[in-house]
Amino acid sequence: MTPTGTFRPVIEVSGIRKTYGDIVAVSDISFTVGEGEIFGLIGPNGAGKTTTMECVEGVRRPDRGVISILGLDPFRDVYKLQNLIGVQLQQAQLQKRIKVWEAVDLWASLYTKTVDGDRLLDQLGLTSKRNAWFMTLSGGQKQRLFIALALINDPEVVFLDELTTGLDPQSRRAIWELVRGIRDRGKTVFMTTHLMEEAERLCDRVAIIEHGKIIDIGSPEELVARHCPARTVVLATLNVLAEESLHRVPSVETITRQDSRLTIQGCGDDFVTEVIGCLSENQIRVTDFRTVLPTLEDVFLKLTGHSIRD
């Protein structure tokens, strides 16, 4: 998790539950976030991600359960905690006519320790927007400003809630780079997303959450290996004997043919090597060859029985 390989917990959540009237937003959630990692809560809208995060931030109080962050109780020690964390809230807004520099200046005045606001704006590519009103910023610029505000106090832990929702792919990639930059400076990042690609590219570890419960926790690779061990090779060949030869490879499970295209599924770490070995041994000429790896999307589908977008 951390570059040195030691796992030092900065957030420990154990058995929290939160209800709004009859609705159970979070039913029983426990997890630990280590220092210097990017930890993601992933799941569909309404799964309880934001509620969980807001309990850890001290914005909400869970009905039950214990949370410790940087050794503090987030609800009781909220004012002490706020100096140590940076927060970006989902769908937050600022005053329409507040200028970018004014927001940074106000935030900077609130914390005991701050970094240079102008440098931060420069790093986030907002220098040219310094005097712009909040309402005139694009979605990506607003999110970058919120990241700046979350970083102004040089926090130990940064919370990012649905950071790239509603952004175009280009801004999204730019923001991912920024988040990696935060981690590279030794900060811990706790984020939520319903975008599996985002979790896969960004998070060191993820917790899959649905209906207020955590279904599994691990690195994206671990989760894929655990739940979707099947590997797939797609190749194109005109050799009519190819299918028969490949069937003799022990790790191959199924082969489906569509014209000249074979989709081969199998299991185990040696699967791809064995397929390649078989092709070269039998001198099968292929015009296309690619492996398809399962993604978190597939893991989610497997674990919940439905796609995250449903």
Place this chain on the structure above:
Amino acid sequence: MFRGLFKLTWLEIKIFLREPMGAFGSIFFPVLVFVGVGRFLGGRIRPGLPSAAGFVGVGLPVLASVLISLSGVLSLVTIISIYREGGILKRLRATPLRPQTILTAHVLVKLTLTVVTMALMVAAGKRYYPVNVDIPVFSFALALLISTWSILSIGFLIASIVPTARFAQPIGAAILYPMLALCGLFVPLAALPPALHRVARALPLTYAVSLLEGIWKGEAWSAHLGDVAALVFVFAICTALSAKVFRWE
């Protein structure tokens, strides 16, 4: 405790003045109307007519102050509900800003704007109105601050319970403006039927008007301690209730 209060208040004043109608609508427009009416009426009022002089000399300035104060309160209700709906309150609250700091800043903005508008009014009034009374400016400003402060707390209570920003302005107006009819400005309290008189005694605006009229006429504060007590009482009740029911999101 109130870290950031000054900065936030100053920022909110700047933001308010950037609104398309912000400065003009809330500060200059009332003064312009006041001056316009004054110039029109001023030359026509015969000094010998006590009722006309009474209205221009006391009723008009007090009515103007109460209206300014009420529009400040309504604007507070609207701003708070817009901030809540847009998630701005929630965002501000997730900083070391204390909740009371955020709300106090808005009250200070409204009090400041009310005082600035009144100062301009008094200056304009002295210049354009024929009634040459010696107005206790500082006492009156203080009375207006106390009244506005008290009515603002009612505004906060309204802002705590309005469901959405769309309803904030009409609900606020529906609660506040009817109080004007019974507050003693248009019909003397003594002339009201007993039932309405009791209603009037229950309305906070009645005490604000009584205090403002008295101080404007040069009466002593000691004669209006009851009014001040009633206004403080309203403030205490409304603040305590808002603290219980205020929603941040």
